[in-house]
Amino acid sequence: MNNSFLQEELIRESGVNPRKCMRCGKCSGTCPAYEEMEYHPHQFVYMVETGDIEPLLNSESLYRCLSCFACVERCPRGVEPAKLVEAVRLAAVRKQGNNSLKADDIPSLSDEETPQQLLVSAFRKYSK
Amino acid sequence: MQRIGVFVCWCGSNIAGTVDVQAVSDALKNEPGVVFSTNYQYMCSQAGQDLIVDAVREHNLTGLVICSCSPRMHEATFRKTAQKAGLNPYMVEIANIREQCSWVHKEMEIGTEKAIILGKAAIAKVHLNAPLTPGESPVTKRALVIGGGIAGIQTALDIADAGFKVDIVEKLPTIGGKMAQLDKTFPTLDCAACILTPKMVDVAQNENVRIFSYSEVTEVKGFVGNFDVTIKKNARYVKEDICTGCGACVDKCPMKKNPNEFNLGMDNRPAIYIPFAQAVPKVATIDPNACNMLKNGKCGLCARVCTAGAIDYTQKDEYIEEKYGAIVVATGYNPISMDKFDEFAYNQSKDVITSLEFERLTNAAGPTAGKLLRPSDGKHPEKIVFVQCVGSRCDACAEKGKEYCSKICCMYTAKHAMLTRDKYPDTEVYVFYIDVRTPGKNFDEFYRRAVEEYGVHYIKGMVGKVTPEGDKLIVQASDLLADKQLKIDADLVVLAAAIEPDKSARPLATMLTASMDTNDFFTEAHPKLRPVESPTAGVFLSGCCQGPKDIPETVSQASAAAAKVIGLLVKDKLTGNPCIASSNELMCNGCSSCERVCPYGAITYVDKEFRMPDRTTRMRRVAQVNPAVCQGCGACTVACPSGAMDLRGFSSSQIMAEVDAICK
Incomplete structure (x- = not known):
């Protein structure tokens, strides 16, 4: 199609x-x-x-x-x-x-080694 | 005041269908200076031309305006007519009322109005026309061929055959070029050396031909018919006229471990060497970077064994100046470097080779004496993978590779695959292709034979990567028709590397003021109708310097270039185009703008003495146009800030008069 x-x-x-x-x-x-x-x-x-x-x-x-x-x-x-x-x-x-990533999930996902950029791009992809 | 005659052509109904020709000739009759105006069905016919000649005689005409088709079509015809009538041929102006008027308009009223305006413009211009006489220049009856491969050899032989002197300049120690390195030639599989070396001998023995080997062109001055060329003969430290080519020095030289260029570095040669057995000239050459005597002053063995006394360690580079009437560029090609194609592991494994290296591996005079053996361990390869289009047909923006199709790879790969299966039927041969391109006589039949008779596995798809593993090469590739990814444990991988113009071509083009495309191939004067001439007068193109070509095509083009050269050299004098630039020395301020924009190198500056109004004299730098080189493009007239440059026959005042007439 x-x-x-x-x-x-x-x-x-x-x-x-x-x-x-x-x-x-x-x-x-x-x-x-x-x-x-x-x-x-x-x-x-x-x-x-x-x-x-x-x-x-x-x-x-x-x-x-x-x-x-x-x-x-x-x-x-x-x-x-x-x-x-x-x-x-x-x-x-x-x-x-559905948003598969919510702002509330971030604290539990992030630690010191997670780059900020990864979070930003994850938001871009998974919260539309 | 000119006495102008106007002749309006109907061109059958081509013009008369949309232009009221009677109205045009009537309207133009009243223009200043016009003493005669008429129209006729076909001005270019014999009757039409007679009408013009009669009118010139009867009315004492001094200038003619022909309202007809494009000057591209019949300007030359009407100039001859004017000459027949006793006028200077440059007293004719054409008003294009066909291509630029009747063919583009539908309404008679508009077409007629425009035709009248175009006629008025031509009348205004012819008022300012002056008789022009083309200049003449002599022709040096000797040609220069740059490059001694099959293209250069064939061109030189054909020119020499017509009785003209030819010099070949070859930068390597021997002529023969790439063809001398090949094993067999498609599609008939003749041995390359067997058909090439007789030609090399012919050219060496031809009394009209001189060969400057191990030499290069360093300077080109002058113009068509009269080039002054400086050739640098590199010191080979061997007296060419004395050396007999016996090879005793080559055998005795102790410095044996130098990569052999002729075998693409797959074996070694001594510091003193003869590239191959049938080299022309068959003379030894000392590599100054390898010779202990030249580097450290120790050794001298070759001089001691040379019974002819040909070795001369003190030899210097020699510069030769010679005059030529025509120059043929035959600088050829090279395979591109594989350094950027890491995915094929060319630099990681000795068993990943280019197709030209494969030629040497199967050549009886090559490093393995013609036995197909792996470079790494000398074993017979049982599985061979050929990869097509390596670096060809790439995106223009890609960092590696070329945008064009290299043209010869499909055929030579079919040849390699076929010959391998013929000599070693137990070998499995795979060819990965994107498209198989075989447009040539007996080419597709040849490729089909490789598949049908010799059982070569042709796989539509490209190799993604080659990984050396143990003594195998793991070839990962896609088979698009089966929609599979293949992994083949090959023993040898052969890359069909794209070809590119030789690196010497770019500086040479600058010396010759010949134009090149973005890939450094020389451009032709016309891609279809003048394929062997460069836009620069007197410079001709032969072989791969103009674009990728196989041997049959190269030889055809080489002979075509020779025919063009002969056509030039048989002339005693060259008649130029009189519509060329000329500089008004009193207005020239010596700024060099014109010299910089001239694509033909026709403008030079000279210091000249001028008488000043106060009776003193002063030296001033002024532009001079070489009438034999100027092509009348007009770039300099636009660039000149002081209005000193003008184009004869198309002067600024003439063009302004036309514009005024149109705008009135």
Whole structure:
């Protein structure tokens, strides 16, 4: 199913232009989590390009990506697939609706070693 | 006052369909200076041209305005007509009432009005036209070819064959270039040396050709037909005319552990060396960074064993100055460095090699005498992985790699894979590809043979990483069609590295004032219609310096460049374009702005004595335009702050007169 609104949002948020992909598959060739994934990095790029996003939103693959950025580093076309995976992950989190992180939870989660930045970015992701 | 004739062309219905040609010729009849005005169906036809000639004679016309198609189309035609009628050809102006008027307007009224205005502008300009005579310059009947690979060799042979003198300048100790390093050539699998070395010998024995090996061009001055070039002959510490190439010195040299460039560092050579058996010239060269005698004054063994007495440790670099009529650039290519591609472990394992290194490994004259052995342990590899497009087709913003397709890799990889399976049928060969590009005669058939007859495994996908593990290389790659990630325990990995122009090309382009693209490939005068000429007159392009090419294409282009050179050298004199820049020395303030913007290097500054109003004299620095080099682009006229530069035939006053006529 083509979801052009979500497609545009994903492209804008991730800053990834899937049209730059030349379908070489180096991202999937380099991915350490490949075997764990139902949809592989090159498929994320292709499916976002064609607007076939629903299956990605519902797939466990989203949470198998380690964000190691090997695909970003090695993509010859500068497509940066991991950033797209991250954007889909965010969309999935948002779709669930409920805040999964509340301000009240912070004191019990934080200790001296937790960087402030992590809390800020966790808020950004998990409280929409 | 000029006596101007106006000739309005109908161009069948092309113009007459949207422009009332009778109204145009009637309206223009009343313009100042116009003594005759008419219209005709096809001005460019013989009858139309006769009409013009008759009118010139009958009405004593001094200037012509032709209202017709674009000057690109028929300006030359009407200039010849004017000449036939006894006028200077530059007394003709074209008003473009077809491409810029009738073809872009639909309404007769508007089209007619615009055609009249364009005609008035041309009349205003022709009032200020002056007769122009193109300059002439002599042609030095000798060509310079920079680079002695197959491109340079073929160009030199063809020029020499036409009876002209040619010099080849090659920076390495031998000519032959990359082709001399190859094993076999696709798609017919002839041995590269077998087809190249006879040509090397031909060029060496041709009495019209001189070869300056181990030399480079250091300075280029002058212009088409008259280049002054300085060539630096590097000291090779061996007298070239005496050395017989016997190789006794090479055998005896004690400094044997220097990386052999010809084998890409896969074995060693002595400090005194001959790159390969069929080198031309077959003369030894001493590497000054390796020779103990040159570094420390100790040894001298080569001089003692040389029966010819050719060794000369005191030799100095020599500078040769020579005049040339034409210059051909044939500087070639190199594979890019693999240093930035850590994922393929090129710097971690000796068994990850580039395709050019693979050529040497399978070449009978290479470090393994043609046996395919792993560089690390000398064992026969049982599983080989070829990786295509390493550094080719990358994003323009990527820090590594090139944006273009290197063009030759698909074919040579098919060749490597096929030859490996042919010689060693027990070897498993995998080729990872993004696309297989085979646009050439018998190319796709060749690739299909590799797959169908030789059983090479072509896998659509790219290698993600190569990890050395024990004596194996673990190749992790994607198989896109099977939607799988593969892990192959390979013995040898061959990277099809992108190719880039030789590093010497950029400084050379600056010397030649020849233009380059962002990848340092030389640009052509026209990408389709003038592919072997540089935009700089007298500079021609041959081979990979212009873009990636295989051997058949390189040789075709080399011969094409030679044909262009011959076409130039057969002329006794070159006739220039008279519409060139000229500087008014009285107005020039010597600021050099024009010199800086000139893309052709046509402007120089001279100190000149001027008589001042008070009868004293004063030295002033003024611009001078070389009429043989100037292409009439007009950049200098725009850059000149004092209005001293003007373009003949397109002077500022002429253009202002046109603008005034249009705005009136």
